[in-house]
Amino acid sequence: MGSSVGRRRKRYKKIQLLRPPRRLPTIFECPNCGARMLSVELDKKQKNDRGEILAKVKCGHCGLYTEMWVPQIFQAVDVYSKFLDAYLEGTIEYKILKAEESTSSQALEELMAASKTTIEGEEEEGTEGGKTS
Ligand SMILES: [Zn+2]
Numbered sequence: 071m072g073s074s075v076g077r078r079r080k081r082y083k084k085i086q087l088l089r090p091p092r093r094l095p096t097i098f099e100c101p102n103c104g105a106r107m108l109s110v111e112l113d114k115k116q117k118n119d120r121g122e123i124l125a126k127v128k129c130g131h132c133g134l135y136t137e138m139w140v141p142q143i144f145q146a147v148d149v150y151s152k153f154l155d156a157y158l159e160g161t162i163e164y165k166i167l168k169a170e171e172s173t174s175s176q177a178l179e180e181l182m183a184a185s186k187t188t189i190e191g192e193e194e195e196g197t198e199g200g201k202t203s
Contacts, residue, residue: 109128111146113126125139136162
């Protein structure tokens with residue numbers, strides 16, 4: 071009894087297509103690996119001298135990551151097309167982050183925060199035999 075040594079909570083990786091409410095799509099197809107897991111994040115807190123904001127592009131599949139300065143009016147889709155052009159022309163520097171657990175769990179948390187989905191829902195523990203007719 072009580073053999074819960076080093077027991078860790080494991081989150082099951084449920085891949086769900088979450089649609090962020092009232093937001094333009096921020097997930098695109100990755101030109102590097104082809105997976106539709108390329109996310110674009112606009113960090114409006116970071117501005118440069120020209121009033122541009124920092125856009126972060128990262129792929130949740132192959133780990134491609136890059137940052138670029140874009141005009142404030144840019145939406146994620148604009149960033150993506152600009153990134154795609156630069157990528158295809160080879161005029162952009164990017165790095166491949168190794169897919170580590172921390173990265174994926176962070177992405178998961180972001181997703182969860184965005185959708186406010188409760189994963190720890192009350193699961194019925196298979197007590198379905200209480201019904202008699
Ligand atoms: Zn990729």
